[in-house]
Amino acid sequence: xxxxxxxxxxxxxxxxxxxxxxxxxxxxxxxxxxxxxxxxxxxxxxxxxxxxxxxxxxxxxxxxxxxxxxxxxxxxxxxxxxxxxxxxxxxxxxxxxxxxxxxxxxxxxxxxxxxxxxxxxxxxxxxxxxxxxxxxxxxxxxxxxxxxxxxxxxxxxxxxxxxxxxxxxxxxxxxxxxxxxxxxxxxxxxxxxxxxxxxxxxxxxxxxxxxxxxxxxxxxxxxxxxxxxxxxxxxxxxxxxxxxxxxxxxxxxxxxxxxxxxxxxxxxxxxxxxxxxxxxxxxxxxxxxxxxxxxxxxxxxxxxxxxxxxxxxxxxxxxxxxxxxxxxxxxxxxxxxxxxxxxxxxxxxxxxxxxxxxxxxxxxxxxxxxxxxxxxxxxxxxxxxxxxxxxxxxxxxxxxxxxxxxxxxxxxxxxxxxxxxxxxxxxxxxxxxxxxxxxxxxxxxxxxxxxxx
Numbered sequence: 001x002x003x004x005x006x007x008x009x010x011x012x013x014x015x016x017x018x019x020x021x022x023x024x025x026x027x028x029x030x031x032x033x034x035x036x037x038x039x040x041x042x043x044x045x046x047x048x049x050x051x052x053x054x055x056x057x058x059x060x061x062x063x064x065x066x067x068x069x070x071x072x073x074x075x076x077x078x079x080x081x082x083x084x085x086x087x088x089x090x091x092x093x094x095x096x097x098x099x100x101x102x103x104x105x106x107x108x109x110x111x112x113x114x115x116x117x118x119x120x121x122x123x124x125x126x127x128x129x130x131x132x133x134x135x136x137x138x139x140x141x142x143x144x145x146x147x148x149x150x151x152x153x154x155x156x157x158x159x160x161x162x163x164x165x166x167x168x169x170x171x172x173x174x175x176x177x178x179x180x181x182x183x184x185x186x187x188x189x190x191x192x193x194x195x196x197x198x199x200x201x202x203x204x205x206x207x208x209x210x211x212x213x214x215x216x217x218x219x220x221x222x223x224x225x226x227x228x229x230x231x232x233x234x235x236x237x238x239x240x241x242x243x244x245x246x247x248x249x250x251x252x253x254x255x256x257x258x259x260x261x262x263x264x265x266x267x268x269x270x271x272x273x274x275x276x277x278x279x280x281x282x283x284x285x286x287x288x289x290x291x292x293x294x295x296x297x298x299x300x301x302x303x304x305x306x307x308x309x310x311x312x313x314x315x316x317x318x319x320x321x322x323x324x325x326x327x328x329x330x331x332x333x334x335x336x337x338x339x340x341x342x343x344x345x346x347x348x349x350x351x352x353x354x355x356x357x358x359x360x361x362x363x364x365x366x367x368x369x370x371x372x373x374x375x376x377x378x379x380x381x382x383x384x385x386x387x388x389x390x391x392x393x394x395x396x397x398x399x400x401x402x403x404x405x406x407x408x409x410x411x412x413x414x415x416x417x418x419x420x421x422x423x424x425x426x427x428x429x430x431x432x433x434x435x436x437x438x439x440x441x442x443x444x445x446x447x448x449x450x451x452x453x
Contacts, residue, residue, distance in 0.1 A: 001026055001027055002024060002025075002026045002032060002065060003065070004064070004065055007032065007040065007060060007065060010022075010024065010032075010034050010040065011034070011038065012034055012035065012036050012037075012038060013034075016034065016035070016036050017036060018035070018036050018037075021033040021034055021035040021036065021041075022034040022035075026065075026068075026069070026072075027069075028072060028073070028076060029044055029045040029046050029072065029076075030042070030043075030044060030045075030068060030069060030072040031043040031044075031045055031054075032060065032068075039059060040059060040060040040061075041056060041058075041059050041060075042056070042057040042058050042059070042060060042063055042068040042071075043055070043056060043057065044057055044071070044072045044075045044085070046075060046076070046079055046085070048079060048084050048085075049084075053086065055075065055085055055086055057071045057072070058071070100141065100142050100191075101139065101140065101141055101142065102137045102140050102141065102142045102145050102182075103134050103137055103138060103140075105142045105182065105186060105191075106129060106133065106134065106137070106179075106182045107129075107134075109181070109182045109185055110122075110125060110126060110129055113125060125178060128171075128174065128175050128178055129178060132153065132156070132157055132171075132175050133153065133175065133178060133179060136149070136152065136153040136156065137149065137153070142186055142191060142192065143191065143192055145183065145192075145196060146196050147196045147197065147200065149196075150176070150179055150196060150197040150200050151200060151203070153175070153179070154172050154175070154176055154200065154203075154204060157171055157172045157175060158172055158204070163331075164332075166207070169204060169206065169207040170206075170207070172204050173201055173204055173206070176197060176200050176201050176204070177201075179197055180195065180197045180198070180200075183195045183196065183197055213332065213333060213334060213335050213338050214333075214334055214335070214338030214339065214341045214342050215330070215333055215334050215338070215342070217342070217345075217346060217402055218402050219333075220342065220393075220396055220402070221396040221397060221399065221400050221401055221402065222400070223328075223330065223334060224244065224393055224396060224397035225397055225400065226328045226329070226330075227240045227241060227244065227328070228241075228397060230324065230327075230328065232324060232327065234295075234299060235296070235299060235300070235307055235308075235309075235316070236320060236321070236324045237324075238292050238295055238296055239253060239307050239316070239320065239321055239324075240321060240324060240325070240336075241288075241292055242289060242292045242293075243321060243336055243339050244339050244393055245286060245288050245289050245292070245386075245389065245390045245393060246268075246283055246289055246386070247339050247340045247342070247343035247344070247389070248270070248283060248340075249337065249340070250318060250321055250336040250337055251318065252270050252281075253307060253321075253336075254305075254307055254315050254316050254317075254318065254320075255305070255315060256268070256270075256305065256306045256307065257271075257304055257305055257306065258300075258301065258303075258304065258305075258306055259304070261285075261293060261306070263290075263293075266284060266285045266290065266383075267282055267283065267284060267285060268282070268283040268284075268285055268289075269281075269282055269283075270282070270283060282379065283386070284379065284382050284383040284386045284387075285386070286386045286387045286389070286390035286391075287387065287390065288390040288391075288393075288394065289386070289390065293306070307320075321335075321336035322335050322336055343389060346392070347385060347388075347389060388412050391412045392412060395411070395412065
C-alpha cells in the first residue's frame with residue numbers, strides 16, 4: 001500500500017521511459033504512475049465485459065491519496081451495478097456541457113478570439129459582447145438559446161434610434177454575427193445540433209447607403225469661418241481643419257499616429273487595420289496640414305496618436321467631429337465624412353486630373369491588385385491637388401464668399417509658382433545642384449548651362 005510520505009519520495013527510476021512509466025500499486029486496482037517528467041498520475045485499473053481497462057483519475061498532489069482512493073471506490077461501485085465507469089464519465093462530461101450557460105461559453109469564445117484577431121477587432125467584439133449580448137442572455141443555457149432569444153436581442157438594439165428615427169442597423173447586424181459565431185463554434189463541438197440564429201440577419205437588411213451630409217459650396221465659406229473661430233478644445237478645432245484640408249475618412253484622422261507622419265517627405269502614410277480598403281494610403285501634406293500638425297505637437301506629441309483624448313487616455317471617439325459641427329449649428333447639414341464629397345465635387349470643378357483625385361480619395365477597389373502596391377501613383381499631381389485644395393479653402397474662408405472657379409485656379413496656381421520661385425531663390429547652391437542631379441540632369445549639362453549663362 002502507498003502512503004503520502006512514500007509518494008512524496010518517489011522519483012523516476014533508471015528504467016523509467018516516456019513510453020514506460022514506473023508503476024506503484026495501492027489497493028483494489030488503484031495505481032500511481034511516475035513518469036520520466038516526474039509527473040505522478042492516478043490510474044484505476046478494472047475489468048469490464050472481460051476486457052482489462054484503465055481510467056485516469058487525476059495527478060498527485062492535486063488529487064491526494066485519500067481522494068484517489070475515494071474515486072477508485074466509486075468506480076468499483078459502478079462496476080458492481082454493471083455500469084462501465086468510462087461511459088459514465090463521458091456522460092457526466094456531456095451533461096456538464098449541456099448545463100453550461102451561454103454567457104460562460106461566449107466569454108470562452110471571446111478569450112480564444114483575442115489570440116487570433118487584431119486588438120482593435122477584439123475590442124469591438126468585447127464592447128458589443130458586454131453591452132448587448134451578455135445582459136440579454138443572462139441565465140440562459142447554451143443548449144436552450146432560441147431564435148426568439150436572438151431576435152429579442154436584435155430588437156433591443158434597434159430601439160436605439162438616432163435623432164432622425166433611424167435604428168443602428170449596422171450595429172444590429174454585426175452583433176447578430178457575433179452571436180452566430182459563438183453558436184457556430186458550439187455546433188462544431190456537437191454541443192448543439194443546429195444554429196438557431198442562422199436566418200436572423202435577413203430580418204434586418206442593410207440600410208440604404210446615403211451620401212454623408214454636406215453643405216452646398218455657397219455655404220462653405222461660412223462653415224470654414226465657424227471652424228476657425230471654434231471656442232471648444234483646440235484638438236477639436238484642429239481636427240475639423242485637418243479633416244477639411246485632407247478630406248480623409250474620419251477613422252483615418254482618429255487613428256493617425258505620429259509614427260505615420262513623414263515630415264521630411266511631407267507625407268502621411270495612412271495605416272489603419274480596418275479600413276474599407278485593404279491597403280495603405282499615402283496623403284501628401286499641404287502647408288496648412290503641416291501647420292495643423294505643428295500646432296498639435298505640444299498637445300499630443302508625447303502620445304502615440306495625433307488626435308488623442310488626454311483625459312480619457314484613448315483616441316477620440318468617432319463622433320467628436322460631428323458633435324463639434326452640431327455645436328457650430330450644422331446638425332443635419334454637415335458631417336465629418338461630408339468633407340470628402342465637398343472636395344471630390346469641387347476639385348473636379350477646378351479642373352484637376354480625375355484619376356489623381358480618385359487616388360487621393362482612396363476609392364480603389366479591393367480587387368484592383370495593382371493599386372494595392374502602387375501607393376504613390378500620380379503622387380506629384382496629388383501633391384499639387386492637396387496644396388491647391390488647402391489654398392482654395394483658405395481663399396473661401398478669407399473672402400467669405402465663393403470665388404469663380406476659373407479665377408480661383410489662376411490665382412492659386414500663380415501663388416504656387418511664386419512660392420516655388422522664392423524657394424529657388426533662397427536655396428543653397430549645393431542643394432540646387434543635388435536636386436538637379438537627382439532629376440537626371442548630368443554634371444556636364446549643368447556646367448554647360450553655367451558656361452552659357
